[in-house]
Amino acid sequence: xxxxxxxxxxxxxxxRLTDYLRCIRCAGEAGRDMLTSxxxxxxxxxxxxxxxxxxxxxxxxxxxxxxxxxxxxxxxINKILGLDKLKDVVLVGAGHLGTxxxxxxxxxxxxFNFIAAFDTDPEKIGKTIGQAEVxxxxxxxxxxxxxxxxxxxxxxxxxxxxxxxxxxDPDYVxxxxxxxxxxxxxxxNNMFVHNIDLAKELExxxxxxxxCLSQGS
Amino acid sequence: xxxxxxxxxxxxxxxRLTDYLRCIRCAGEAGRDMLTSxxxxxxxxxxxxxxxxxxxxxxxxxxxxxxxxxxxxxxxINKILGLDKLKDVVLVGAGHLGTxxxxxxxxxxxxFNFIAAFDTDPEKIGKTIGQAEVxxxxxxxxxxxxxxxxxxxxxxxxxxxxxxxxxxDPDYVxxxxxxxxxxxxxxxNNMFVHNIDLAKELExxxxxxxxCLSQGS
DNA sequence: TTGTGAAAGTTATAACTTTCACAAATTGAA
DNA sequence: TTCAATTTGTGAAAGTTATAACTTTCACAA
Numbered sequence: 329x330x331x332x333x334x335x336x337x338x339x340x341x342x343x344r345l346t347d348y349l350r351c352i353r354c355a356g357e358a359g360r361d362m363l364t365s366x367x368x369x370x371x372x373x374x375x376x377x378x379x380x381x382x383x384x385x386x387x388x389x390x391x392x393x394x395x396x397x398x399x400x401x402x403x404x405i406n407k408i409l410g411l412d413k414l415k416d417v418v419l420v421g422a423g424h425l426g427t428x429x430x431x432x433x434x435x436x437x438x439x440f441n442f443i444a445a446f447d448t449d450p451e452k453i454g455k456t457i458g459q460a461e462v463x464x465x466x467x468x469x470x471x472x473x474x475x476x477x478x479x480x481x482x483x484x485x486x487x488x489x490x491x492x493x494x495x496x497d498p499d500y501v502x503x504x505x506x507x508x509x510x511x512x513x514x515x516x517n518n519m520f521v522h523n524i525d526l527a528k529e530l531e532x533x534x535x536x537x538x539x540c541l542s543q544g545s
Numbered sequence: 546x547x548x549x550x551x552x553x554x555x556x557x558x559x560x561r562l563t564d565y566l567r568c569i570r571c572a573g574e575a576g577r578d579m580l581t582s583x584x585x586x587x588x589x590x591x592x593x594x595x596x597x598x599x600x601x602x603x604x605x606x607x608x609x610x611x612x613x614x615x616x617x618x619x620x621x622i623n624k625i626l627g628l629d630k631l632k633d634v635v636l637v638g639a640g641h642l643g644t645x646x647x648x649x650x651x652x653x654x655x656x657f658n659f660i661a662a663f664d665t666d667p668e669k670i671g672k673t674i675g676q677a678e679v680x681x682x683x684x685x686x687x688x689x690x691x692x693x694x695x696x697x698x699x700x701x702x703x704x705x706x707x708x709x710x711x712x713x714d715p716d717y718v719x720x721x722x723x724x725x726x727x728x729x730x731x732x733x734n735n736m737f738v739h740n741i742d743l744a745k746e747l748e749x750x751x752x753x754x755x756x757c758l759s760q761g762s
Numbered sequence: 763t764t765g766t767g768a769a770a771g772t773t774a775t776a777a778c779t780t781t782c783a784c785a786a787a788t789t790g791a792a
Numbered sequence: 793t794t795c796a797a798t799t800t801g802t803g804a805a806a807g808t809t810a811t812a813a814c815t816t817t818c819a820c821a822a
Contacts, residue, residue: 373731410755503750514590533720538627
């Protein structure tokens with residue numbers, strides 16, 4: 329099949345691709361070098377044909393009768409998602425969560441590189457977290473301009489979130505990952521904002537437990 | 546409309562309810578006491594009628610011509626999701642991420658109470674993080690049994706994840722929130738496992754940026 | 763070289779979800 | 793009390809997504 333260039337890809341497909349990527353990586357680390365759609369589907373809690381359909385949509389990456397090659401498929405999905413190139417990211421708010429995020433191995437796995445952190449606390453400024461040095465938050469704007477930063481991760485206290493987002497320059501910043509309790513609309517000043525609620529999955533589990541649902545990922 | 550007891554509620558609806566809850570709370574803190582479906586929809590990046598339909602499905606919580614009462618709606622959604630009762634939760638792996646999660650205010654907001662943490666590092670044992678004391682990981686199993694713990698949050702190094710999950714007693718533990726890079730199937734020993742990938746939203750942003758999509762939350 | 767089994771790729775259909783459009787209900791002002 | 797302005801709740805239509813069923817292709821072994 330031809331590589332899909334015209335059809336609109338839904339966000340649900342993209343989210344599943346990230347799941348495939350993760351479970352394929354996980355299987356690869358366990359020594360597997362081929363995986364079938366059935367296996368991927370079981371690991372992700374899906375139906376096998378949706379896995380095949382999702383992947384076939386972007387090109388025929390499998391080998392009939394055999395399955396998908398772990399190394400190749402990883403490379404292909406990385407390419408689809410734009411994870412094949414290193415991306416510089418900055419973090420604002422070097423507290424517990426910010427520190428944990430910079431150190432979270434999952435970001436490096438997908439080529440996100442935290443090159444700097446920003447905070448108001450003078451105690452923290454000048455220190456390094458992982459590879460990232462901590463700068464005063466006043467330096468954020470010029471830093472973004474100078475380094476052409478496109479993605480900002482927000483882990484400041486909720487009370488400060490709005491002011492920082494308002495001050496981001498949409499000529500540079502295209503995406504914001506918001507870990508604060510403030511809910512931003514998905515498009516803000518032409519930037520994509522994704523609100524992340526760590527409690528969300530726990531809330532979903534809570535509902536599942538209460539209602540004894542069997543359910544997917 | 547009668548309260549829904551028969552129709553199957555999809556997980557997508559539940560996820561949206563958690564979004565509503567969050568944005569309603571956020572509006573409430575900003576001093577609002579009524580919200581219309583349109584306002585909620587805009588904050589969440591959705592269509593207004595889906596908000597109405599989602600809420601109406603569980604009962605008529607709105608007032609025609611006026612909108613939804615912030616306080617009442619919060620209470621209703623909390624009830625639907627089973628967040629109206631305090632739930633004890635334990636954390637395994639008291640590293641950076643574990644510490645950040647225990648301190649994350651979003652969990653307390655929805656009545657999740659971290660009552661203990663477990664770790665292998667003798668340095669950490671005996672200390673407290675938030676309200677939670679850190680115990681040796683050997684004490685996990687008896688602790689779960691003694692306190693009837695139903696939810697476990699997993700923030701250990703990936704290499705240890707499998708062993709800990711295998712050792713959880715499904716007679717007590719119903720839900721696992723897995724922050725490690727290991728991907729577990731959604732049902733493991735009759736426990737609900739939710740795999741959380743902090744990098745996932747960044748991957749989605751990456752794709753959106755690459756393809757200049759306009760998209761929802 | 764050919765036959766066989768396995769699993770990808772593909773199509774058609776069923777199931778589900780979202781949106782539209784409007785009736786019903788409520789408030790507040792005239 | 794009535795009227796206008798709102799906004800919910802909801803049935804039907806449209807649109808989308810997932811599933812099942814089918815066809816094709818590949819690798820391997822005889």
